[in-house]
Structures are given as C-alpha cells and as structure tokens.
Amino acid sequence: MIPGGRDAAVRVFGRRGRRPPQTVPDSGLTGPVDIPEPKQPDEPKDLRSRFARMRTSVAGTVRGLPKVAKLTWQASPVLTILIALVTVVSGLLPTVTAYIAKILLDSVVAAIQHRGTTGDIVWITLFQFGALAATAISSAITTIAQSLLQERMTLTIRNEVMAHASKLHLAYFEGSTSYDMLRQAAQEAPSRPLSMMTSALGLIRTTITFASMIALLVSISPLLALVSLLAPIPAFVSQSRYGSRAFWLTFLMSPIKRRMDYLSSLVTTDQYAKETKLFGLGPYFVERFRKLGQVSYERQRKLTVHRNVAATSWGLLSTLAGSAIALYIALEAVGGRLTLGDLALYTAAATSVQTSVSGLFTAFSGMYENNLYLDTLYRFLGTEPEIVAPARPRPLPTTVEGHIRFETVSFSYPGTAEPALHGVSFEIRPGETVAVVGRNGAGKSTLFKLLCRLYDPTAGRILLDGVDLREFDPEALRTQISAMFQDYVTYQGTAAENIGLGDLDRLTDRPHIEESARRAGADERIAALPEGYDSPLGRWFDQGVSLSGGEWQKIALARAFQRETPILILDEPTSALDAQAEHDLFSRLRTLSSGRTTLYISHRFSTVRQAERILLLDHGKVAEYGTHEELMAAEGGYAELFTLQARAYLG
Numbered sequence: 175m176i177p178g179g180r181d182a183a184v185r186v187f188g189r190r191g192r193r194p195p196q197t198v199p200d201s202g203l204t205g206p207v208d209i210p211e212p213k214q215p216d217e218p219k220d221l222r223s224r225f226a227r228m229r230t231s232v233a234g235t236v237r238g239l240p241k242v243a244k245l246t247w248q249a250s251p252v253l254t255i256l257i258a259l260v261t262v263v264s265g266l267l268p269t270v271t272a273y274i275a276k277i278l279l280d281s282v283v284a285a286i287q288h289r290g291t292t293g294d295i296v297w298i299t300l301f302q303f304g305a306l307a308a309t310a311i312s313s314a315i316t317t318i319a320q321s322l323l324q325e326r327m328t329l330t331i332r333n334e335v336m337a338h339a340s341k342l343h344l345a346y347f348e349g350s351t352s353y354d355m356l357r358q359a360a361q362e363a364p365s366r367p368l369s370m371m372t373s374a375l376g377l378i379r380t381t382i383t384f385a386s387m388i389a390l391l392v393s394i395s396p397l398l399a400l401v402s403l404l405a406p407i408p409a410f411v412s413q414s415r416y417g418s419r420a421f422w423l424t425f426l427m428s429p430i431k432r433r434m435d436y437l438s439s440l441v442t443t444d445q446y447a448k449e450t451k452l453f454g455l456g457p458y459f460v461e462r463f464r465k466l467g468q469v470s471y472e473r474q475r476k477l478t479v480h481r482n483v484a485a486t487s488w489g490l491l492s493t494l495a496g497s498a499i500a501l502y503i504a505l506e507a508v509g510g511r512l513t514l515g516d517l518a519l520y521t522a523a524a525t526s527v528q529t530s531v532s533g534l535f536t537a538f539s540g541m542y543e544n545n546l547y548l549d550t551l552y553r554f555l556g557t558e559p560e561i562v563a564p565a566r567p568r569p570l571p572t573t574v575e576g577h578i579r580f581e582t583v584s585f586s587y588p589g590t591a592e593p594a595l596h597g598v599s600f601e602i603r604p605g606e607t608v609a610v611v612g613r614n615g616a617g618k619s620t621l622f623k624l625l626c627r628l629y630d631p632t633a634g635r636i637l638l639d640g641v642d643l644r645e646f647d648p649e650a651l652r653t654q655i656s657a658m659f660q661d662y663v664t665y666q667g668t669a670a671e672n673i674g675l676g677d678l679d680r681l682t683d684r685p686h687i688e689e690s691a692r693r694a695g696a697d698e699r700i701a702a703l704p705e706g707y708d709s710p711l712g713r714w715f716d717q718g719v720s721l722s723g724g725e726w727q728k729i730a731l732a733r734a735f736q737r738e739t740p741i742l743i744l745d746e747p748t749s750a751l752d753a754q755a756e757h758d759l760f761s762r763l764r765t766l767s768s769g770r771t772t773l774y775i776s777h778r779f780s781t782v783r784q785a786e787r788i789l790l791l792d793h794g795k796v797a798e799y800g801t802h803e804e805l806m807a808a809e810g811g812y813a814e815l816f817t818l819q820a821r822a823y824l825g
C-alpha cells in the first residue's frame with residue numbers, strides 16, 4: 175500500500191468515481207500508472223497566511239543552521255574555520271575591487287589632465303592585481319574545502335543513518351511511509367548539510383558584499399540604493415515557492431520511484447531472472463517501467479519548466495531596474511555631477527547590490543529547500559526505536575534455564591486490524607523440544623518473532639524463567655537465543671564467514687565454525703568446495719560458488735548452531751533439505767537440543783512427531799497442545815492433519 179492509498183484513490187477517482195477505490199491497484203505491476211501522490215500541505219493563498227508561512231519557514235531554516243554547523247564542525251574543524259575565513263574575505267573583495275577600479279579611472283583622468291603621475295597608476299594596478307588574485311585564490315580554497323567537507327560529511331551522515339537504522343525496531347522497516355523516510359535519509363540527505371552550509375556561507379558572504387556596497391551607494395544616492403534593494407524581491411518569492419514544491423515532488427515521488435526501482439530489479443537481478451524469462455515477463459516489466467518513468471518525468475518536467483520560467487520572468491524585472499539605474503548614472507555623469515571614476519564605481523556598486531540581493535534570496539531559498547530534506551533526516555534520526563531496554567533492565571540470570579511461558583498473548587501487526595495471535599497461552603519446560611504446527615498464516619512465525627522480542631505483544635506477556643521479556647535488555651535477551659528464520663540471509667561472503675556471523679565473538683574461530691557445519695550437515699559440501707571454508711559463496715564474487723537451496727539452508731542452520739544458547743528456534747529448518755538430510759538433522763537434533771529449550775516449525779509430520787510436545791495453532795489461537803500420542807488420541811485437528819499426510823505417503 176502506498177501511504178494513504180485508499181484516500182489517494184478517492185482523490186483520483188472521486189467518491190463515486192469510475193472505479194471503486196478497492197480495485198485501484200497501486201503495486202505498479204498493473205493498473206493506472208499515474209500513482210497518486212500523498213497529500214501535499216496546502217499552499218496558503220492569501221498574503222497574510224503566506225507571510226505567516228514565510229516567517230515559519232525562516233524560523234525553521236534558521237533553527238536548522240546550528241545543527242548543520244555542528245555537523246560541519248564534527249566533519250572537520252580545520253576546514254570549517256578555513257571556509258568561514260575565506261567567506262568573510264571573499265565577501266569584501268567585490269567592494270574592494272570596485273573601489274580600486276574607481277581610483278584607477280580617476281587617476282587616469284588626473285594623469286591625462288596632468289594632475290597625477292603614471293607611478294600612481296602602476297601602484298593602483300598592482301593593488302588591483304592583488305585584489306583579483308585574492309578573489310581567484312579564495313574561490314579555489316572554497317572549492318577545495320567544500321569538496322573535502324562534502325566527502326567527510328557524507329561519510330559521517332551515512333554512518334549515522336546506518337547506526338540509527340541498525341537500532342530501529344523491525345516494524346519500522348515494514349511500514350511504507352517509514353521506508354520512504356529511510357530511503358530519503360539514506361540517499362538524498364547525505365549531500366544536503368553541505369549544500370545548506372554552502373548556502374549559509376553564501377548568505378554571509380553576500381551580506382558582507384551587500385552591506386559594504388550599499389554603504390557606498392547610500393552615501394551618494396539613497397534612491398539608487400532603494401531601487402536596487404527592491405527590484406529582486408519578486409524573483410525571491412517565486413524561488414521559495416518552487417523550492418518547496420521541488421522537495422515535495424522528490425519526496426512524494428518516492429512511491430512511484432519505489433515501484434520503478436522494484437520493476438528494474440525484477441529485470442536486472444539474477445534472483446528474478448529465471449521466472450521473468452519463463453513467464454516472458456521481461457518486456458511487460460520494461461514497458462511498465464517506461465510508463466511509470468514517463469509519469470515521473472512529466473511531473474518533474476512541469477515543475478522544472480514552471481520554476482525556471484517563473485524565475486526568469488520575475489528576474490526580468492530586476493534587469494529592467496538595473497538598466498534604469500545605469501541610465502540615471504550616465505545622465506548624472508553627462509551633467510558633470512559625477513566623475514568618470516564615480517560612474518564606474520556606482521555602476522559596479524549598483525549591479526553588485528542587485529546581484530547581492532538576489533544572491534541573498536537565492537541562498538536563503540536554497541537553505542529553505544535543503545532544510546526540508548534535512549528535516550526528513552532529523553526526523554529519521556529522531557525516530558525512537560520502539561523495542562528498547564527498560565530504564566533499569568533486569569540482568570539475565572547467570573544460567574538461563576529456558577523456561578518459556580506465554581500468558582494470553584495477543585498481537586496485531588501495525589496497521590492491521592486482524593490479530594495474528596489471539597489470547598495465546600502455553601508453557602514450555604526447560605530443555606523441552608516443542609514442534610509448532612498449523613496452517614499457513616496461523617501465526618507460527620509471529621510466535622517466534624515475539625519470543626525474540628522483534629515485536630512486543632499487544633496484550634498479555636511472555637515470560638522467560640518467570641520474568642517478563644520486556645524487563646530484560648532486548649539485546650541481552652537475544653544473546654540467549656539461536657534462531658533460523660524461514661527467510662534466512664545468504665551473505666555474499668565465504669562459507670566460514672556465513673557461519674561465523676552467527677556468533678561475532680567466534681567469527682574467526684575455525685574449529686568452532688567447522689563443528690557448527692558438522693552439526694548442520696554442511697561440512698561435507700564445504701570440504702568439497704575449491705577453497706573449503708574460505709570459498710566465497712554467491713555471485714558477487716568472480717570465483718563465487720553457487721549453492722543449491724538446500725545447501726544454503728544447511729549453511730544458515732550452521733550459523734544458528736554457531737551460538738550455544740539455552741533457547742533454539744528453527745522456523746522450517748528442513749524445508750529445502752532432501753529426505754536423507756532431514757532425517758539426519760532430526761537424528762542429530764536430539765543431541766544438539768539436549769539441555770536446550772527447542773522450538774521448531776515444520777509442516778512435515780514425520781519430524782513433528784519426534785518433538786516432545788506439539789503446539790497446534792489455528793487462526794492465531796492455540797487449538798491443541800500435548801504429546802503426539804495425546805493429540806492423536808484426542809482425534810482433533812492435529813490427528814486429522816497427521817492422518818491426511820500419512821495417508822498420502824502410504825498411498
């Protein structure tokens with residue numbers, strides 16, 4: 175679902191539109207390509223609210239500055255000081271240059287009229303050279319400092335984004351709005367603080383130029399100063415308006431861009447290539463991508479054209495004012511009220527004030543636009559992880575026994591009405607092995623996720639050795655659990671790394687890794703690889719070995735066995751294993767799980783019956799719980815499913 179999908183659909187088709195909202199597909203795979211955007215905050219229409227909004231955005235932008243300055247300082251104090259010094263100097267240079275030009279012209283006139291010497295002219299030219307050289311050097315320093323800062327700041331921010339993302343709760347990654355925010359923070363935001371800083375420094379530099387120039391202008395003609403001041407305002411207004419629209423479009427485009435990225439990955443990633451080819455989906459996906467791209471381009475085109483046409487039209491007003499000023503000065507010179515040097519100075523000053531004012535506005539609207547992106551970054555960085563340690567976490571017992579108790583646990587995934595678990599109560603004694611069974615969607619994996627505290631129950635509680643899981647530090651709790659999930663990860667690394675990552679403390683402990691591989695039944699295959707445990711797995715490597723599905727599953731199992739914990743959780747551990755490998759694993763599991771509380775999910779009843787107790791879930795509720803014999807004798811749901819499968823085997 176895109177954020178506000180249903181509302182958005184209503185906006186597109188109307189309340190009693192051509193199609194009922196629920197039939198509007200927003201996956202991007204079929205249906206209209208003009209995927210509606212989430213609602214953009216309304217543009218204020220009347221002057222008063224526009225002014226109020228401007229005040230808010232100025233305040234917001236200014237408030238954003240200290241954070242950015244801090245980031246820049248953190249990235250490099252030396253470069254920050256350097257760039258600040260150069261800014262002040264380069265702010266003054268245009269005024270100095272203009273003043274030197276005036277003196278030079280006046281000296282030339284004086285020399286012509288035999289009131290001065292050529293020596294004066296040489297000196298002034300030397301000064302002029304100095305000022306021009308300083309301008310060139312300061313601009314070079316700015317470029318160098320900026321690109322170095324850019325590198326460092328991008329690294330700092332990407333680090334922060336990664337560090338924060340690694341702390342966030344699982345549900346955050348599963349919501350589409352938060353996913354968009356994460357995408358913005360990871361891709362757009364890293365370059366923004368420096369742009370913001372550059373704009374802010376530009377603002378300071380321009381202010382210095384502006385103040386010194388205006389001082390010159392006011393002393394000669396206040397009217398001239400006023401006209402130069404007012405002319406560029408319209409250009410600013412249009413800039414700030416389109417700046418915010420550009421942000422919204424990039425942000426809002428996320429849903430459409432996300433679908434484009436997905437379509438592109440369907441065609442360009444090895445993972446999907448087989449199916450895409452078999453079903454002949456390639457050209458279809460390419461065509462969908464093209465259509466979505468067209469919509470995205472059209473929206474971007476409209477904005478770019480409007481933004482630039484408006485800016486240029488308003489900018490013409492400023493040009494007109496500039497020409498009027500030039501005429502005024504020229505007439506004054508003809509009238510003999512100004513010297514030739516004054517004429518040069520005023521022309522330079524007036525032009526400079528005008529460019530400064532529009533520069534000020536441009537810098538400010540740049541800051542405003544960057545600030546909107548930064549807001550997203552800060553909002554992301556400000557998102558509190560929902561699964562956190564309590565203020566005073568209870569220390570884990572020195573030996574965790576693995577006594578698990580669910581007390582009327584209910585759970586609904588965020589944004590869903592239907593509970594995935596409903597009033598679930600059961601108990602597992604320390605060291606016991608329990609198989610969890612049930613139809614697809616019954617809530618089995620959810621149960622495991624709650625036990626690992628990837629989510630917290632909506633109601634009820636889960637106890638480990640008599641203590642509510644929420645009283646422990648979740649990270650400490652997870653060190654007590656080894657788990658293999660249904661959708662395990664296949665790391666693009668060596669076989670040893672793939673297993674070693676299961677226990678960071680023993681990442682390079684080769685004998686232990688080999689033992690874990692033996693436990694999972696992966697050792698023979700790894701030994702047969704070209705470089706044994708050091709063989710790279712996966713296609714990212716030139717010499718990477720492609721493993722079969724079952725072989726990968728054994729590696730993932732070995733990773734789970736790498737940790738020696740009191741609780742072992744396996745979500746369909748043998749779904750990809752052959753019959754022999756499955757049999758071997760379950761034979762070993764008896765030894766492997768001795769003294770550990772073990773839970774596994776399986777749809778194969780031959781393995782399920784080997785568990786000490788069996789928990790049957792049905793529509794998120796505990797339907798049956800007991801030994802195989804008890805449940806068979808009860809002739810309930812378990813007995814029915816068991817017989818169904820057994821009969822199929824016996825023909």
Ligand SMILES: Nc1ncnc2c1ncn2[C@@H]1O[C@H](COP(=O)(O)OP(=O)(O)OP(=O)(O)O)[C@@H](O)[C@H]1O
Nearest residue numbers: 348587590594612613614615616617618619620621
């Ligand atoms: N991340 C999620 N967000 C929202 N709903 C979810 C999420 N994961 C699972 N669900 C829903 O919760 C219910 C239980 O899912 P769960 O994965 O626990 O089922 P399961 O019993 O493990 O199924 P299977 O045997 O197919 O693996 C399902 O109806 C599913 O649609």
